[in-house]
Structures are given as C-alpha cells and as structure tokens.
Amino acid sequence: xxxxxxxxxxxxxxxxxxxxxxxxxxxxxxxxxxxxxxxxxxxxxxxxxxxxxxxxxxxxxxxxxxxxxxxxxxxxxxxxxxxxxxxxxxxxxxxxxxxxxxxxxxxxxxxxxxxxxxxxxxxxxxxxxxxxxxxxxxxxxxxxxxxxxxxxxxxxxxxxxxxxxxxxxxxxxxxxxxxxxxxxxxxxxxxxxxxxxxxxxxxxxxxxxxxxxxxxxxxxxxxxxxxxxxxxxxxxxxxxxxxxxxxxxxxxxxxxxxxxxxxxxxxxxxxxxxxxxxxxxxxxxxxxxxxxxxxxxxxxxxxxxxxxxxxxxxxxxxxxxxxxxxxxxxxxxxxxxxxxxxxxxxxxxxxxxxxxxxxxxxxxxxxxxxxxxxxxxxxxxxxxxxxxxxxxxxx
Numbered sequence: 001x002x003x004x005x006x007x008x009x010x011x012x013x014x015x016x017x018x019x020x021x022x023x024x025x026x027x028x029x030x031x032x033x034x035x036x037x038x039x040x041x042x043x044x045x046x047x048x049x050x051x052x053x054x055x056x057x058x059x060x061x062x063x064x065x066x067x068x069x070x071x072x073x074x075x076x077x078x079x080x081x082x083x084x085x086x087x088x089x090x091x092x093x094x095x096x097x098x099x100x101x102x103x104x105x106x107x108x109x110x111x112x113x114x115x116x117x118x119x120x121x122x123x124x125x126x127x128x129x130x131x132x133x134x135x136x137x138x139x140x141x142x143x144x145x146x147x148x149x150x151x152x153x154x155x156x157x158x159x160x161x162x163x164x165x166x167x168x169x170x171x172x173x174x175x176x177x178x179x180x181x182x183x184x185x186x187x188x189x190x191x192x193x194x195x196x197x198x199x200x201x202x203x204x205x206x207x208x209x210x211x212x213x214x215x216x217x218x219x220x221x222x223x224x225x226x227x228x229x230x231x232x233x234x235x236x237x238x239x240x241x242x243x244x245x246x247x248x249x250x251x252x253x254x255x256x257x258x259x260x261x262x263x264x265x266x267x268x269x270x271x272x273x274x275x276x277x278x279x280x281x282x283x284x285x286x287x288x289x290x291x292x293x294x295x296x297x298x299x300x301x302x303x304x305x306x307x308x309x310x311x312x313x314x315x316x317x318x319x320x321x322x323x324x325x326x327x328x329x330x331x332x333x334x335x336x337x338x339x340x341x342x343x344x345x346x347x348x349x350x351x352x353x354x355x356x357x358x359x360x361x362x363x364x365x366x367x368x369x370x371x372x373x374x375x376x377x378x379x380x381x382x383x384x385x386x387x388x389x390x391x392x393x394x395x
Contacts, residue, residue: 005026013074015045018124061345075105080105082376087116094124126142144163172200233280245315247313251276254311257309
C-alpha cells in the first residue's frame with residue numbers, strides 16, 4: 001500500500017526551506033512531488049555549505065527527498081506554458097516568491113484557477129500578501145527578531161538570541177502542510193480548490209503560545225529566562241557533579257517525589273514551595289537549594305534515580321550522540337539512501353508514524369533538472385521540442 005497521500009500531485013516552485021520542507025513532508029506521506037528549479041543552478045541551497053559530499057550540499061539534502069526535479073525558466077512564455085500544463089494535472093502548487101511575483105509572472109491564483117478550478121494554491125511569504133509589510137523580504141533570522149522569539153531566548157547576560165536552527169521556516173512549512181491537507185479534504189466535499197496565504201511572521205507569532213498568553217492576560221512584557229520556564233518551577237537546567245541536566249517537574253506530586261528522592265522532603269511542605277504558583281514566586285530561593293544538592297552526585301546517578309521514580313529529566317545531548325540513541329534507533333529515525341552523485345547519504349527520516357500507510361523515504365533528493373525530460377514527455381513534449389527548449393535555456 002502506498003502512503004496516505006498517494007495520488008496527490010504537488011507542483012513545488014519553492015526553494016530554500018519553508019516551502020521545500022512542506023513539500024517533502026507531503027512527499028514522505030506519498031504525494032507525487034515535482035520540484036521546479038531555475039535552469040541556471042537550481043535551488044539556492046545547492047550551493048550552501050560546507051559540508052558537501054561529492055559536490056552535493058547537506059543543506060539541500062535535508063529538505064528535498066521524495067521529489068522529482070525539473071528546470072524551467074519561468075520568465076519565458078514557453079516556461080510559463082509548461083507550468084500551466086503541469087497545473088492542469090496537479091492538485092497542489094506551492095511557491096515562496098515575494099508578494100506580487102506570481103502576478104508579474106502571470107501565474108497567480110486567479111489565472112491558475114481558471115485553468116484548474118480544483119487547484120490548491122499555497123503562497124508562502126515572509127509577511128503575507130496583505131498588510132503594510134507585505135512587500136518586505138522575509139528571512140528566518142529577521143522573523144525571529146521581529147516576532148518576539150529572540151526577546152525571550154537567552155538570558156540577561158547573553159541578550160537576545162536566535163534559536164540554533166531556522167525554526168520559523170520549519171514552523172511555517174508545518175503550518176503550510178496542515179493547511180494544504182485541510183484544503184484537500186474540503187475539496188472532496190466542495191469540488192473546488194482555494195488559495196492559502198501562509199506567512200513566516202504569522203506562524204512565528206502563533207507559536208509564542210503560553211508566552212503570548214501570559215502577556216495578553218497580565219500586560220507584563222516577558223523577559224528572557226535562559227533555560228528556565230516562565231510558568232513552572234523547577235523546570236530548567238541544573239549543574240551536577242560532572243555536567244548539566246534538565247529537570248522538568250510538571251506538578252506538585254512530582255515536586256514532592258523529587259524532594260523526597262533528594263533527601264529534602266521538608267521542601268515540599270514549606271509553604272513557599274508547596275504549590276507551583278508559590279514556587280514560581282519564590283524561584284530565586286528554591287533553585288539555589290536544589291542546585292547545591294544536585295552538585296553532590298553525577299548526571300548519570302541523578303538521571304537513573306529520577307527515571308526510576310518517574311521524575312521527568314534528561315541529559316543535554318550533543319547531536320553526535322543522537323544516532324546511537326537506542327530510542328531513536330527503535331523509532332527508525334535515521335536512514336541511509338543511495339544518491340547518484342553524492343553516493344550513500346545519511347538523513348533524518350519522517351517522525352510521522354501511520355500504521356497502515358506509513359511515511360517513507362522512497363527517493364533520494366534529486367539533482368537539478370534530473371527529471372525534466374521524463375516529466376515533459378509525460379506532458380506530451382517530444383525529444384525535438386525538448387532539445388529546442390534546452391538549447392534556448394528555457395529548461
């Protein structure tokens with residue numbers, strides 16, 4: 001049996017991360033994805049590095065498996081005609097050009113829905129297609145700064161910090177994927193498609209969750225707390241005898257168990273710490289007490305004892321330790337796949353576990369334009385016409 005989205009055809013005009021990440025998830029779930037790239041080099045991330053493996057960028061590989069690649073010059077009439085023919089046979093089109101670009105190319109939703117009324121047209125931009133910022137370029141780093149992410153990351157000593165990955169691109173790719181699947185579901189009932197206007201800025205602000213809710217309720221601007229939690233104590237990193245660990249006590253029962261295990265049962269009965277709101281109020285007193293005790297044993301000793309007593313905790317692992325993590329191995333998270341240029345490449349697979357229609361790594365991330373001939377022949381182009389288009393840099 002194929003994936004859950006077997007039979008869905010996706011035309012992906014996006015590049016870099018948010019759009020390609022979205023289309024990769026759809027491909028993992030069984031959709032047929034055709035990635036459209038420029039004839040003069042393809043997706044920008046093909047040159048982003050190091051590292052490269054035999055000239056293939058690790059960055060490009062991370063978001064482009066389970067796709068076919070064609071190269072098309074969207075500025076040429078013949079290139080636009082190719083896209084319009086592909087739209088007729090597609091269910092979804094994704095792009096992440098700046099606002100107004102698809103209109104200038106003559107490939108906007110109003111034009112394409114006349115060709116295919118059922119098309120799901122997903123636009124991914126920095127700030128969306130409406131509002132005073134709609135024409136501004138949107139990059140993850142800028143969005144992290146503007147959305148409040150950086151203002152709550154780090155601590156008073158470090159100042160504002162971005163996350164260690166392009167988190168707003170990832171979030172936006174996920175939101176786009178959710179929206180596309182919802183639109184496909186609705187189309188089964190209505191028979192017609194619709195346009196999705198997905199913005200990095202919107203996605204980032206929506207992901208502020210409890211931090212934003214705290215502000216909206218209290219009016220107090222959140223401050224960076226480093227590795228501490230604004231609403232829960234103790235819920236942070238602690239130094240042990242040999243390294244740092246994370247302890248995430250989520251309720252009063254767990255706090256009582258923690259105190260008993262650490263030989264300080266009286267803390268749980270202290271009125272300053274007996275409830276979570278009180279612990280948040282008195283964190284400056286409680287945390288140093290816990291920290292002093294935790295310095296008396298190693299991380300392995302504490303983690304072993306905590307886990308035996310169902311107290312949430314964990315080591316702070318560097319990425320080089322993940323591949324040998326027995327839990328990730330059991331979950332089949334890491335995959336190796338043969339690539340015609342790079343050779344055998346390793347990648348992180350899909351976290352989506354479906355019992356009957358599992359997500360799968362079926363195809364390696366393609367070379368730029370690897371499937372141009374194949375896709376165009378399926379559209380009815382013959383070898384002579386394909387040769388002409390290549391000679392004139394249209395494909």
